[in-house]
Amino acid sequence: MSRKPSIQSMADQLGLSKYAVSRALSGKSGVSPATRERVLELAKTLGYGLPAPKAAGPSPVSASSFVLICINQTNRGDASYWQRVLAGLISGCSERGWHHAIVSQPVSFPAATTLSPQELIAPHLDWGSCLGIIVMGAYPYPVLQLMVRTGKPLVLLDHHEPLLSCDEVNHANIDAGFLIGHHLLAGRKCRRLVFLGDDGRSTSFAERRIGVRLARDRYGSPETELQEWELPYEAGGWLEAAAERFGRLAPGERPDAWIGANDDIAMQWMQRLRQIGCSVPEEAQVAGIDNVEGAALSSPRLTTIHLGKEELGRRTVETLERRIAHPGTPIERIQMGAVLIPRDSA
CATH class of the missing domain: 3.40.50.2300 (Response regulator)
Structure with missing residues (x-):
């Protein structure tokens, strides 16, 4: 008959204190949900006898929950x-x-505090x-x-x-970037794309950028060019920074498609392009990601990826x-x- 594993041996395997393992096994407070899950999973694997679940009772949700x-x-x-x-x-x-x-x-x-x-x-x-x-x-x-x-x-x-x-x-952010890249490359035959983003803003922006790269790798040709403009969207001033960079491009270097990491970037940049004499979509196509309400009301109406909010x-x-x-x-x-x-x- 196999021996029941000790709490100390489980603590050693998990790199936890004996106290933490004991609290987790007994269902008491003082350990995080993640730690409790690790302890219970190991206990189940080792055949440690856990207390029988309590009989079903009234829901713990009260009127003040x-x-x-x-x-x-x-x-x-x-x-x-x-x-x-x-x-x-x-x-x-x-x-x-x-x-x-x-x-x-x-x-x-605050790093140093006595507060819970x-x-x-x-x-x-x-x-x-x-x-x-x-x-x-x-x-x-x-x-x-x-x-x-x-x-x-x-x-x-x-x-x-x-x-x-x-x-x-x-949201399936990588899929979103892939879809909009596929649309512009395979559907609209664009060959010089720019992704406008700010990876410091959120993980979703970085993932959308990855999706566009994957679409370039799948549907692009040897002549396809993808530039990634990292802009201070979170800090502000990004529109001026992008316009200044655009102004340094020779006419033959200008992109034929722009992808905003979100609809707000795409719509603001679309309007700035029109102000500086670049027509949309005749000279350059613009697309975003999110499908916010304003996307269907912009002029021209913005092509985008719907993500249910x-x-x-x-x-x-x-x-x-x-x-x-x-x-x-x-x-x-x-x-x-x-x-x-x-x-x-x-």
Whole structure:
């Protein structure tokens, strides 16, 4: 008969303290969801006898239960994208009878402090009633670590953090870049493209750039040229920087297609091109990614990639619901599909 593995031996295998392993096995607080998941998975593998699950009882969701929604301060006022995603989150919570609390988090916290993660993130809330945390958009890794330390289920929305073991729901950004690149190269026969982006803005911009590169590799010819203009979109002043760079190009060097990392970049640049005498789409075609409402109203109407924003929010709430119901299951990294919307600009 095989011997039951000791808590100390499990702690040694996982690189954890005996105390942390004991708390995780007993279902007590004091360890993160990611740590608890690692301990339980090893315990199952080694045949460690876990306590029998408690009989089903009333739902832990009470009248005061809420989901904490954290949104980066720089994204809070974006009505065309983030406010629509937020509307999907709120709708998803309402369908389940959950309340929600929204906080606009700073991107850093004091390094030396005696405050708990809960006190740093939202000291005014009753954390005992918090069902979980949804983080909208990009946050630095140390801030996300702080959120994990609250012990609440955590889901990242429109952000990828490979160092964290938590659920993520994202747009298929690489597919989006690939689709728009395919459209311009194979459909519109463009041969000199520029991708306008800012990798410091978010992971999604970098992934869209990768998708465009893949389309160039698949559908481009030996004569195809893809330039990538890294612009200070997040910091501001990017439009002037791009116009100045464009002004240094000889007429024969000018691109015949421009891809904005999002629709806002594409629409602003399209208008600037027209102001400096470059007609769209006759001399240069312009496309974006996101399909914000203004894309169908621009002049000319913007060709873009549709990424469901309200749907992204609702799917994130579904993912949090699953995590609450099944805390020990493997993490999920979900991608929502992308659809080409061809219009007048390309």
